[in-house]
Amino acid sequence: MRTPARPAATVVTxxxxxxxxxxxxxxxxxxxxxxEAPPSGAPFLATSLVTAAGTWAVAxxxxxxxxxxxxxxxxxRPAGSSSWKLVTPAGVPDNGGLVLAGTPxxxxxxxRPSQYLTYTPLTVTRDGGQAWSSTGPLDAALAxxxxxxxxxxxxxxxLALTASGTARLxxxxxxxxxxxxxxxxxxxxxAGRHCGLQALTAASFSPSGLPMLTGTCSRARTAGIFASTxxxxxxxxxxxxxxxxxxxxxxxxxxxxxxxxxxxxAAGTGPAGSLLTAWSSDSGSxxxxxPPFRLNGATPLSASVGPGDTAAVVLNGNRGETIxxxxxxxxxxxxxxxxxxxxxxxxxxxxxxxxxxSTILAARPRIRRMGQGAGHQRPGxxxxxxxTPAQRLCPTGLTRAP
Amino acid sequence: xxxxxxxxxxxxxGRPWLIRPVLIGFAxxxxxxxxxxxxxxxxxxxxxxxxxxxxxxxxxxxxYLALAPAPVTAxxxxxxxxxxxxxxxxxxxxxxxxxxxxxxxxxxxxxIQSVASVGAIGLIVLGAAPMAAAQANPVxxxxxxxxINGSSAPVNYPAPAFSLTDQHxxxxxxxxxxxxxxxxxxxxxxxxxDCPLIAQEFRQAGQLLAGDSRHxxxxxxxxxxxxTQVSYIQAFDRQEGxxxxxxxxxxxxxxAQLQQVxxxxxLPMEILPAxxxxxHGDYAFVLDQNGHMRQxxxxxxxxxxxxxxxxxxxELTDAARQLLxxx
Numbered sequence: 001m002r003t004p005a006r007p008a009a010t011v012v013t014x015x016x017x018x019x020x021x022x023x024x025x026x027x028x029x030x031x032x033x034x035x036e037a038p039p040s041g042a043p044f045l046a047t048s049l050v051t052a053a054g055t056w057a058v059a060x061x062x063x064x065x066x067x068x069x070x071x072x073x074x075x076x077r078p079a080g081s082s083s084w085k086l087v088t089p090a091g092v093p094d095n096g097g098l099v100l101a102g103t104p105x106x107x108x109x110x111x112r113p114s115q116y117l118t119y120t121p122l123t124v125t126r127d128g129g130q131a132w133s134s135t136g137p138l139d140a141a142l143a144x145x146x147x148x149x150x151x152x153x154x155x156x157x158x159l160a161l162t163a164s165g166t167a168r169l170x171x172x173x174x175x176x177x178x179x180x181x182x183x184x185x186x187x188x189x190x191a192g193r194h195c196g197l198q199a200l201t202a203a204s205f206s207p208s209g210l211p212m213l214t215g216t217c218s219r220a221r222t223a224g225i226f227a228s229t230x231x232x233x234x235x236x237x238x239x240x241x242x243x244x245x246x247x248x249x250x251x252x253x254x255x256x257x258x259x260x261x262x263x264x265x266a267a268g269t270g271p272a273g274s275l276l277t278a279w280s281s282d283s284g285s286x287x288x289x290x291p292p293f294r295l296n297g298a299t300p301l302s303a304s305v306g307p308g309d310t311a312a313v314v315l316n317g318n319r320g321e322t323i324x325x326x327x328x329x330x331x332x333x334x335x336x337x338x339x340x341x342x343x344x345x346x347x348x349x350x351x352x353x354x355x356x357x358s359t360i361l362a363a364r365p366r367i368r369r370m371g372q373g374a375g376h377q378r379p380g381x382x383x384x385x386x387x388t389p390a391q392r393l394c395p396t397g398l399t400r401a402p
Numbered sequence: 403x404x405x406x407x408x409x410x411x412x413x414x415x416g417r418p419w420l421i422r423p424v425l426i427g428f429a430x431x432x433x434x435x436x437x438x439x440x441x442x443x444x445x446x447x448x449x450x451x452x453x454x455x456x457x458x459x460x461x462x463x464x465x466y467l468a469l470a471p472a473p474v475t476a477x478x479x480x481x482x483x484x485x486x487x488x489x490x491x492x493x494x495x496x497x498x499x500x501x502x503x504x505x506x507x508x509x510x511x512x513x514i515q516s517v518a519s520v521g522a523i524g525l526i527v528l529g530a531a532p533m534a535a536a537q538a539n540p541v542x543x544x545x546x547x548x549x550i551n552g553s554s555a556p557v558n559y560p561a562p563a564f565s566l567t568d569q570h571x572x573x574x575x576x577x578x579x580x581x582x583x584x585x586x587x588x589x590x591x592x593x594x595x596d597c598p599l600i601a602q603e604f605r606q607a608g609q610l611l612a613g614d615s616r617h618x619x620x621x622x623x624x625x626x627x628x629x630t631q632v633s634y635i636q637a638f639d640r641q642e643g644x645x646x647x648x649x650x651x652x653x654x655x656x657x658a659q660l661q662q663v664x665x666x667x668x669l670p671m672e673i674l675p676a677x678x679x680x681x682h683g684d685y686a687f688v689l690d691q692n693g694h695m696r697q698x699x700x701x702x703x704x705x706x707x708x709x710x711x712x713x714x715x716x717e718l719t720d721a722a723r724q725l726l727x728x729x
Contacts, residue, residue: 071677086676091628093594094677116598119637121629134629139637175633 045072045112046314047146048344048354050257050306051102053128054078056087057304058098058146059341059354072098074109075354076129082347084354087129092121099142101149103156108135110142110149110160120160122174136174140164146303147202147254152209159211161203167213180211181233186226191235195224202254206261206283212236214251214263223249223265227284236284240267244274244292255305262305263287264313271297277311279326288326302342312343312351322351405431406458413465425466432459561586561687561695562666566623566653569635569645574621574653576693583618583725584689585718588625588669589652590680591638597625600684601642606715608647611722615649618722623663624654625682627673686714688721697721 048057055077060070072095074088088094089109096112106126113120122136141163142148148161156172165183170176187197196218204212206227213233215224221244223237240249247268254263260281267274274292295315302314309325312333320333320343333343337355346352405428412424436455561584565575576584585607589597604620611618624635635652639645644652654660664671672681688697699717 073676088676090675090678091626091673091680092592092677093679095594111592113594115594117592117594118641121592121634132628134631134634137629137634137637139640175631 044252044300044302045097045099045144045146046302046341046354047100048304048306048342049100049102049107049255050345051107052079052104053107054081055344055346056100056102056107056129057084057342057344057352057354058100059356060097061356071095074098074100074129077344077346077352078128080347084352085129087125089123089125089132092123093117096141097144099146099149101151101158103151103153106151106156108149108151108158110138112142112144112148122158136170138162138168138170138174138177140166140168140177143200145201147204147214150204150256152205153207153256154209157205157209159203159205161200161213165200167200167203167211169211180228181213183215186213186215186233189226189233191226191233194235195219195222195237197224201251204254204256204261207256207259207281208283210283212254212261212284214254216250217248220248221245223263223278224251225254225263225284236280238263238265238278238280238287238289240265240276241289241292244268244276247272247274252300253303253305257306257308259308262309262311264300264303264305264311266295266300267292271295273297275300275313275321275330277323279309290323290326291329293321293323293330302340304343304345307345310345312345314340314343320351320353409462421466425462428462429459432456432462556697557695559695561689561693562663563693564623564653564659564663564666566655566659566663567632569632569639569652571632574651576689579619579621579689580693581691583691583722584621584687584693585618585722586621586623586687586689588664588667588682588685589622589638590625590682591634591652591654592626592629593679593682595679596684597638598642600686600714601638601644603714603718604650605642605644605647607718607722608649610715610719614723614726617726619649619651620647621651621653624652624660625664625669625671626680627657627660627671628680630654630657630660686718688718688725690725696725 046057046059048055050056053076057075057077058072059075060072071093072088073086075084076087077084088098089111092111093114094111096114096117099110099112101108101110106124107129108122108124109132111121111123118141120136120138120140120142121134122138123132124135125132138160140160143161143163143165145161150159151157152159158170158172158174159180160168160170160177162168167180167182168177169180170178183197183200186192186200187195192215195215198216198218200213200215201224202214204214206212211228213226213228214237215226217224221240223240225235225237226233227236228234237251240247244267250266252264252266254261256262260279261284263278263280265276265278267276273295275295276292277290278287280287298315298317298319300313301316304312310322312320312322314320314336318336318338318340320336320340321330322333322343323330333351336343336353339355340353341356342354344352344354409424409428412420415421432455436459561576563576565573568574585604587600587604589601591597601622604622608615608618608620624630626634632654635654636645639650639652644650655663661671667685667687669685670681670683674681686699687695688699690696699714699721
């Protein structure tokens with residue numbers, strides 16, 4: 001015999017569930033943590049830069065899968081010195097990454113926001129990183145690319161590429177930013193339509209002070225490099241060689257040096273992908289292209305430019321490649337130390353490999369909890385090994401004790 | 403999610419032999435999660451919603467009760483002379499039912515449905531009664547907040563004076579705030595963890611105060627010695643959605659001015675090297691209309707969870723209302 005259900009008990013229990021569910025404590029109306037950078041983009045922020053003051057290098061440390069446990073360090077090797085020193089700006093959280101913009105007189109660092117911070121503090125040093133002073137800020141998150149910030153060599157204007165794909169410009173002081181272009185407005189220009197612009201990837205100034213932007217083009221064989229003259233954007237990328245005619249081109253880096261503009265290009269994808277370096281001394285009107293370097297499936301992890309026309313790339317598998325100019329071939333470096341974050345020009349024409357020695361920070365989370373006093377993590381040791389293209393030299397030590 | 407999926411699948415199967423063990427397992431999981439993870443934060447729990455597992459278990463039990471048939475009670479033969487039984491007979495019958503032997507027999511004969519029903523009722527009493535009592539208490543929010551955060555220290559002395567610049571570039575002194583209750587905190591404008599949450603607590607307190615907010619100033623003093631520019635506190639305000647709050651003041655000054663204020667309020671600060679944020683504590687103060695310090699709230703007493711911090715808005719609101727003369 002089928003027996004009746006229990007409507008009364010069921011209703012009472014459901015009502016109790018609903019009542020108690022409404023009693024849970026509510027989270028505050030917080031904006032929530034800032035969007036974290038995609039994991040694949042973060043290591044590529046590691047790079048080096050050469051200015052009159054010396055050579056600067058950025059490396060990520062920590063190694064946790066949680067990006068807020070990673071933190072970034074800035075090192076400097078003063079001109080004429082063989083020693084690196086830690087010059088990371090103090091007092092500002094840098095879990096989101098560091099982006100550099102050098103001028104002949106100063107170095108400006110953008111500290112990409114992380115966690116609940118959504119805007120970008122800026123700091124500047126005029127003494128090789130011994131003292132930093134606050135400037136800015138940029139009221140937006142910098143893009144997660146190493147060329148998200150560029151300084152005009154003469155005027156000191158800053159060009160910033162934001163995470164939302166907007167290029168913004170500010171005069172020294174950097175408190176008032178104007179929008180120079182967005183991915184959408186640039187895509188709507190004739191140059192942008194020709195390229196089929198999809199996204200912005202780098203910002204720079206030409207040696208003459210013209211703002212330059214790069215992007216990813218949907219049209220094959222087109223390098224998405226644009227320069228602004230009189231407020232009008234025009235195509236300023238190199239023509240790709242016929243051997244790469246059907247390949248899509250991505251601009252990985254766009255950097256100004258004392259002599260011109262250097263672009264690192266990736267043509268094609270997967271095993272057929274190649275790296276090329278392009279040099280221009282006239283704001284992109286004319287380019288000299290390197291021979292393609294066949295990646296054979298390798299992934300570029302870091303790229304550095306300078307001094308002069310030299311470019312150096314860290315590939316996965318502890319591999320490194322360098323090229324010294326348009327007429328030179330790509331040269332493979334000896335096996336890089338494990339954990340090499342980036343390559344930087346060393347004294348006497350060599351290269352320094354900056355290797356994060358361990359993931360010591362993973363056991364020491366930097367995020368403090370309320371009531372535990374100041375938030376502080378100790379950096380793990382960094383080992384610097386000087387390399388030359390031909391031979392590997394003995395390790396030279398710079399170690400920060402934990 | 404896996405437990406929910408398994409429980410749901412068991413219910414959909416409609417097979418009692420499957421539903422019962424799954425239900426029991428799910429209830430145990432819910433209770434363990436409620437007690438260990440949500441309340442005590444074991445295994446990394448954040449305690450963001452301490453009661454969610456109770457309704458979850460009750461819903462599962464309710465679902466079971468909805469599906470399971472109720473036992474049919476066989477009609478008892480009418481006791482001889484029952485209509486004529488007097489009160490003595492009824493009393494004897496009731497006494498017989500509560501005798502230990504009878505109770506043991508009843509428990510042994512109880513179905514799983516009965517046990518589940520008793521369990522559900524127990525959970526209702528356990529979970530709902532305290533919350534209902536808290537709902538009925540007009541100062542429950544504050545009591546709960548203090549239970550989590552610790553009691554604030556009631557004091558009464560003149561608050562240290564200050565003269566700083568607000569986010570609009572105007573000079574603000576403590577004296578200029580006379581006549582209003584001041585909810586005061588110290589926020590690092592490039593802090594990426596605590597300060598944005600505290601700012602949201604202040605914003606929420608402003609909303610809770612509703613009409614009373616015109617008598618209350620929500621004031622933050624910059625707690626960063628490096629980024630002291632007005633442009634930074636403006637950026638922080640935009641980030642937190644505070645730039646449109648009429649009674650919000652975020653004050654800054656020169657590094658020397660700020661350090662003087664921190665010192666006067668007894669607040670430590672440390673510039674930490676190499677990519678760390680400024681080392682500082684988290685504090686809030688309640689000042690009355692005469693500029694007297696009336697409460698000192700330490701945000702540092704809790705375990706550092708969202709739930710801990712979310713209770714401060716209620717505490718701040720209640721403190722302000724008490725000073726305004728209506729709690």
